[in-house]
Amino acid sequence: xxxxPDTICALATPVGTAAIALVRVSGPAAxxxxxxxxxxxxxxxxxxxxxxxxxxxxxxxxxVLYTFFAGPNSYTGEDxxxxxxxxxxxxxxxxxxxxxxxxxxxxxxxxxxxxAFLNGRMDLxxxxxxxxxxxxxxxxxxxAANQQLRGALGRHLSPLxxxxxxxxxxxxxxxxxxxxxLPPEDRAQLVGELERLQADTSRLLxxxxxxxxxxxxxxxxxxxxxxxxxxxxxxxxVGHDRALVSPEPGTTRDFIEERIVIGPHAxxxxxxxxxxxxxxxxxxxxxxxxFGRAAEADLILIVMDASLPSPxxxxxxxxxxxxxKSITVFNKLDLVKNIPPPAPAGRSLAVGVSALTGQGIxxxxxxxxxxxxxxxVAVGDDLVAISARxxxxxxxxxxxxxxxxxxxxxxAPTELLASDLRTALDAYGEISGKIDNERMLDQLFATFCIxx
Numbered sequence: 001x002x003x004x005p006d007t008i009c010a011l012a013t014p015v016g017t018a019a020i021a022l023v024r025v026s027g028p029a030a031x032x033x034x035x036x037x038x039x040x041x042x043x044x045x046x047x048x049x050x051x052x053x054x055x056x057x058x059x060x061x062x063x064v065l066y067t068f069f070a071g072p073n074s075y076t077g078e079d080x081x082x083x084x085x086x087x088x089x090x091x092x093x094x095x096x097x098x099x100x101x102x103x104x105x106x107x108x109x110x111x112x113x114x115x116a117f118l119n120g121r122m123d124l125x126x127x128x129x130x131x132x133x134x135x136x137x138x139x140x141x142x143x144a145a146n147q148q149l150r151g152a153l154g155r156h157l158s159p160l161x162x163x164x165x166x167x168x169x170x171x172x173x174x175x176x177x178x179x180x181x182l183p184p185e186d187r188a189q190l191v192g193e194l195e196r197l198q199a200d201t202s203r204l205l206x207x208x209x210x211x212x213x214x215x216x217x218x219x220x221x222x223x224x225x226x227x228x229x230x231x232x233x234x235x236x237x238v239g240h241d242r243a244l245v246s247p248e249p250g251t252t253r254d255f256i257e258e259r260i261v262i263g264p265h266a267x268x269x270x271x272x273x274x275x276x277x278x279x280x281x282x283x284x285x286x287x288x289x290x291f292g293r294a295a296e297a298d299l300i301l302i303v304m305d306a307s308l309p310s311p312x313x314x315x316x317x318x319x320x321x322x323x324x325k326s327i328t329v330f331n332k333l334d335l336v337k338n339i340p341p342p343a344p345a346g347r348s349l350a351v352g353v354s355a356l357t358g359q360g361i362x363x364x365x366x367x368x369x370x371x372x373x374x375x376x377v378a379v380g381d382d383l384v385a386i387s388a389r390x391x392x393x394x395x396x397x398x399x400x401x402x403x404x405x406x407x408x409x410x411x412a413p414t415e416l417l418a419s420d421l422r423t424a425l426d427a428y429g430e431i432s433g434k435i436d437n438e439r440m441l442d443q444l445f446a447t448f449c450i451x452x
Contacts, residue, residue, distance in 0.1 A: 008107035008115075009099040011092055018087030023095050026112055029103055030079040034068040037083075043068040053085065055098040062091050076112055077119025117433060124433030125153045128387060132215065139264030140376070141214040144385045152382040153204075153390070154432055160200055160397075161428050167193050168421045174414050187408050194405045197424075201398045204386060207377045211385030213298055217259055217268035218372055221293045224303035225311050226274030229331035232355035233303055234258065234271040237365075263369035270297075275314060294320055299327070299371060306330035306352060321348050324374070327367050331355050390431050397427035 007027025013020065025033060034043040037051050045068055053064045062085040074080040085091055100106070108114075117127045129148035136142040167190055213219075222230045238258045256271040272290035294300060294317060302321060304310055313321070320326065326348035334354040351367050353360035376383070386394065404420035406412075 007104045008111055009096060009104040010107040010112070011096065012082070012112075013087070015089060015092075016087075017089065020084050021087040021089070021092040023083045023085070023092060023099070024107075024112060025081040025083070025099060025104060026074075026076045026078050026107075026115060027104070028079065030081040031068065031070070033099070033102055033104075034066060034081045037064075037066055045070040045073070053083065053095060053098075055094070056101055061094050061098065062086055072119065072121070075121065076115040077121045078115060122149075123151070123154050125157075125390065125431055126151060127433075128389075132387075135215070137217060137259065137266035138214070138261050140383070141266055143264075144211070144214050144383045147383050148385075152384055153386065156200075156204060156379055156382065156384060157428060157431055160197055161425070161432075163193060163197055164421060164425050164428065167197075168418065168425065171414055171418045171421060175418060187411075191405055191408050194401050194408070198398055198401045198405075201394050201401065203379055204384065205391060205394045205398065207379060207384050207386050208388070208391035209298075210375055210377050211387055211391075213375060214266070214385045215387070217266040218298045218375070219268050219270065219296060220299040220301060220368070221270045221272060221290075221297040222301045222303060223272050223290055223294055223317075224275060224329075225305065228274070228303045228305045229355045230274065230303045231256075231271055233301070233329065233331060233353070234269055236355045236358065236361055237262075237269060262365050263372075265369060265372045267368070267372075275311075275317075291316060297325070298375065299325055299368070300348075302326060302328045302348065304328060304330050305332050307332050307335040323348055325371070327351055327364070327371065329353055329364060333359055393427045393430040397424040400424035400427065 005028070007025060007029035009023060009025045012022045012024040031043070035041060037043075037049070037053065039051075043049060043066075048065050048067050050063075050065055053061045053066075055061055065084040067082050067084075069075070069080040069082070071078040071080070083095060085095060096106070113122075113127050113130050116122050117124060126149055129145050132145035133142070133149055136145050170186070170190070222234060224230055234256065238260055258269045260267050260269060270293055272293055273287050275287060275290065291314075297320070300320060302313070321328075328348045328350045330350060330352045332354060333352045334357050349367055349371070351360060351364045353364050355361075400420045400423040404417055404424070407417045407420060
């Protein structure tokens, strides 16, 4: 935040009793506060110092370690001081009160990262990755957040911006010289470049759904006939009795959701009402919810009773039970000895288990991991998983590029074409948080000999 006159402070670790509490300070007063802790000497940047923290009245508050980071080589791009004290909430509060007395103010939510963005330490997509990193629930989500924090999305977005700037520079040149018009060969070349930009934008857009899976967990719906052991399977996978289990059909009438981690993936397990062909009024409402959840599912576990003939599943469900997103789980293998399970439902993979004894559960989790691995959309060597905000911006950019292609095909006025290109450029800019118009001017003057 260039020119910001104030210094902010906040507790950077969760509130509560712990071994360590870390207080972060950012702004012009950070160096002076650090020097005070050093007895007046200028602190060495990026070196941990040990000392007493005394308030303005000279009272000893804590025995601390503190580290000074000189701007711009800090998280926020400003002078930053990090104070590590004992994790007593009372001590942390007293240190914060003293910092306020020294002229600091409490930071607003996200203000340290906001300053990092405004000071050019990261683009907007990297700033968002900080939150993804904090909330990552699985190995894949953690890997994607780390790659985005290190600029993976920006690396793929930058060629799109540069390519579009080049196109816009050429179009703007013809606007500056109204007596000229785009010749047919230039229009054909521009169409090719816009097609490439559209295709590359679509590749990034294709990672949107996977990004939602990483952030929210893979929505995994457990469905099947009544008394097949759906709730028992949920309890086995979760590791404790989360759902009621009873021999009485229709025990689950509403859906039950639990979050777990299977291999590198965060999973949202959703247990649903059994598919009873003759349900009561309340049970029928639960079955309607089952159909709705199945339609929204990323992955479906169809649980069957291996000791009974496989029932006929509702016809509306069959299109969802594909090999790409479903696994048929034949439960109660403890009742069928060595008899192989029946054929799977639809075209899905089949796994036999016993939710009671745990038999086959490892094989089931391995099957879930293998299927979940296929959901990843490759974008070069990077694990890119865009957010809903990124998807909205990329969608608008792609639409604007299509509009520009249509105008080229119709020989529409160059000004209208340029307007569509700027709309696409603005949409790209929303992702990174910045588009420098001077970059387009640089390309304009480098490409055309203006003033000839």
